[in-house]
Amino acid sequence: MRPKELKLWTTGVAHLLDLPAGHARLAGLCHWLQHVCPVDHFVLFVYEGNHRPLALFDTFSADKRGVYVDDYQCGPYLLDPFYLACTRGQAPGLWRLRQFAPDHFYLGEYYLTYYQQTGLAEEVAFFVDLGDGAIAVLSLMRSTASCAFSRDEMQLIECAQAVVEQVINEAWRLRQIQQPRPAQDLDFKIREVFDQFGAHILTGREQEIVQLLLRGHSSASVAEQLSISPGTVKIHRKNIYAKLGIGSQSELLGLFIRDLTGQDLVIDA
Numbered sequence: 001m002r003p004k005e006l007k008l009w010t011t012g013v014a015h016l017l018d019l020p021a022g023h024a025r026l027a028g029l030c031h032w033l034q035h036v037c038p039v040d041h042f043v044l045f046v047y048e049g050n051h052r053p054l055a056l057f058d059t060f061s062a063d064k065r066g067v068y069v070d071d072y073q074c075g076p077y078l079l080d081p082f083y084l085a086c087t088r089g090q091a092p093g094l095w096r097l098r099q100f101a102p103d104h105f106y107l108g109e110y111y112l113t114y115y116q117q118t119g120l121a122e123e124v125a126f127f128v129d130l131g132d133g134a135i136a137v138l139s140l141m142r143s144t145a146s147c148a149f150s151r152d153e154m155q156l157i158e159c160a161q162a163v164v165e166q167v168i169n170e171a172w173r174l175r176q177i178q179q180p181r182p183a184q185d186l187d188f189k190i191r192e193v194f195d196q197f198g199a200h201i202l203t204g205r206e207q208e209i210v211q212l213l214l215r216g217h218s219s220a221s222v223a224e225q226l227s228i229s230p231g232t233v234k235i236h237r238k239n240i241y242a243k244l245g246i247g248s249q250s251e252l253l254g255l256f257i258r259d260l261t262g263q264d265l266v267i268d269a
Contacts, residue, residue, distance in 0.1 A: 008035065013163055021170040026057040029167045033140065033160060037153040041141040043068060045077075046172065047086040048134040050191040051181060053077050056136070056171060067117050075260045078194045079110035079215045082125055086135045090127050092165070094158045096149070097123040101216070108216025113253060122148040124157070126164045136168045193259050201243050209236050213249055214256060 012032045019025040030042040043058040055069045077083045081100035090100075098105070105111055121144045128136040140157070142149065149157070194214075198207055205226075212222045219233040226233075246252055 016163070016167070021167075022174045023057060023171075025167050026171050027059075029164065030057075030059055032163075033157065036156055036160065037149070038142075038146065039140045040143045040146060041068070042138065043141070044136060044138045044168065044171075045082075046130065046134055046136050047083055048130075048132075048181070052190060053083065054175075054181070056168075056175060071114065071117075075190055075194075075257070076110060076114040078191065079108075079114075081105070081215075082123075082137050082139070084215065086127070086137065090135070092127050092129050092161070094124060094126055094154065094161065096154075097125070102212075102218070103221045104218040105216045108249075110214070110216050112250075119143050121146055124149055124154065126161060126168075128165050128168045130169060130172050134172070136172060138164060138168060190260065194256070197256055197259055198240075198244065202240060206236055206240050206243075209233065210240060210252065213237070214253060 012035060016025065016028045016032050019028045026044065030039075033039060033042075041059055041064070043060070044056045045053040046056055047053055052073050055073070058065060058069060060068050072080075081097055081102070082095075085095070085100045102108065118141075121142050123139050123141050125140065126136075126138040128138070130136055140149075194211070198210055202210065208226060209222055212225055217225065219237065220230050223230040223233045241247055241252075244252070244255060246255065
């Protein structure tokens with residue numbers, strides 16, 4: 001980093017930390033990161049247990065927020081590689097979405113029915129451990145009109161991890177004081193629908209396979225995840241489709257979405 005760039009970097013951090021903790025400092029953080037490299041959108045989700053993801057901050061216009069936040073919170077997050085990485089206790093750091101995506105991500109139903117609507121070319125994110133099982137994910141998004149993040153850009157952004165962690169932790173502590181989350185609420189119903197999908201007719205193993213298929217895994221990937229042969233997976237898929245009265249993976253997702261919408265879930269803003 002050249003002296004002039006270093007001066008802008010440190011001056012930016014000083015200005016950022018002068019802002020009030022919470023929304024103002026999160027906005028300042030995103031503005032500062034924009035000077036590091038171009039980013040089209042930012043969104044900060046907190047994943048905590050079985051709660052619906054909490055959108056702590058974003059830079060979307062009102063119309064885009066409907067897709068990126070509101071629609072996402074109503075169920076698609078259960079299939080999101082970033083969310084799934086959090087459920088596995090992913091270590092803090094800067095990660096690309098494609099590092100966690102299953103082998104058929106761009107052919108899977110999560111991508112085809114939801115993610116492609118976002119028009120994103122690439123998404124990278126800071127993972128921040130908030131303690132007590134909560135993980136914050138600050139996503140940096142580039143649209144299809146932009147190029148992917150280069151290796152040099154990733155290395156430069158990664159240098160901001162300590163600042164990102166401090167700002168997000170402060171914002172989370174403030175949020176907990178001002179608006180504590182209930183121990184259990186309607187968020188649990190969304191996860192319950194996913195966990196119990198097909199339970200009335202499918203075996204436990206078939207349910208495991210269905211969940212992996214919904215998340216975008218191919219038969220080969222399902223076999224690897226469950227340590228069974230691809231041939232066994234194909235037999236299970238045939239039996240699953242027959243039991244559910246469907247003939248394709250897209251119809252499988254359609255059933256899941258109907259299960260969600262049939263629960264009369266009321267999602268608060």
